[in-house]
Amino acid sequence: MADTPLAPLITEAKNGSLTVRMDPEEFAKIEYECQAFKATIVQIQKKIEGVSQLQTWGFGDHDGSQLTSATTMADRFRKKSKGQEDGNDFHTVLQEHWNAVEDIRMLHVAIRDRFIAEDESFAARFTTESERLDQLPGAH
Structure with missing residues (x-):
């Protein structure tokens, strides 16, 4: 695990020195939502990657255009994506968000x-809720 702002809390959770009160169902929901959010970030990143690879933007950035700044603008848009x-x-920036969500997820995984x-009762309730969430439409 990289050195992140949550790394000390994750270590405390693994060592058992972090105190948290939460229902097992909430742990399952946090896991589910973190995975869903990370998947959404990846989907957006794929679309942005497509934007970065556009060859012609259609605002005068084509060969032979008299609008000399259009090529510069298109290049800036590609790089900004x-x-x-x-x-x-x-x-x-989205990758940094993905990393933050993963850190939050890992903290909760360590505590869970x-x-x-x-x-054992906690484990059974967590498993039941995780299985229920996995059956939801659109589950990852």
Whole structure:
């Protein structure tokens, strides 16, 4: 795991030194929603990647155009969608969001796993809710 703002909390959760109160059903919902959000981010990134690969934008950026700034603008749009040198492009920023959601998910996984290891009733309720959520339309 990379060094992230949540890394110390994840370590505390794994060690059992973090105190949290939550129903097992809530842990299942957090897992489900984190996975769904990450999948949505990936879908958007794929669309943005397509934008970054557009060859002609249709606003005068074609060969032989007299609008000399159009090619520059098209290049800026491509880079802003993906590939800007300073990392301030949509694809990279969305990846940072994906990473943050994964950190939140991992924190909850560490806490959940400690509960499951220590409480059979908790484990059974978590499993039941996870299975229910997996049956929902559009489940990942």
